[in-house]
Amino acid sequence: MRTEYKVFGVVAAFLLLLAAMYRWWTGSGSPHPEGAGRLGLSGVLALLSTGYFRLFACRMPPRPEDTPDAEIADGAGPIGFFAPPGFWPFGPVLIAALLALDADRKLGAHAYDQPPVAGCRQGGLT
Incomplete structure (x- = not known):
């Protein structure tokens, strides 16, 4: 964690x-x-992350990444606990997508739906 808080x-x-x-x-x-x-x-957000990583760097023993004389084999072994996969993110993402589509529908005419300006050519910058 020492590397993370320094970065x-x-x-x-x-x-x-x-x-x-x-x-x-x-x-x-x-x-x-x-x-x-x-x-x-x-x-300030990066400073908050710095404080969080600094706090946990003081509480945890040094990892192999934190010691300059560590070998690759020092990092072998169990990494930690990973939560099982689930379908819970699907619901909030679906709701957010539906809200975005509804907001887009309620806004009405888009910039591309506007009639062209008189004297401008359609289809190019020239």
Whole structure:
């Protein structure tokens, strides 16, 4: 787990630094202020993952991946418990798909259903 929290820590630092740079670069009068917020929240999410992996790295004994002198054979053996497969994800996905189709139907005309602009040629950019 030590490797994971280090990777997520680097990603979090990068995203938070990038959010600060983006905010500085665009200024306070930017027409798109949500970019810095999204980068900052992504950095906070990576920081949460860093804290989670760091917490469990302190509670667990080091794995073979965490020791620099480990051999490939050190990782042999049982990996852990895997839950049996089930069909429970099918229901929520079906409901989400039906809701998306219903929302699409209720929105009405799409952009492609609009009549062409007068003077524009159909079928190309030229």
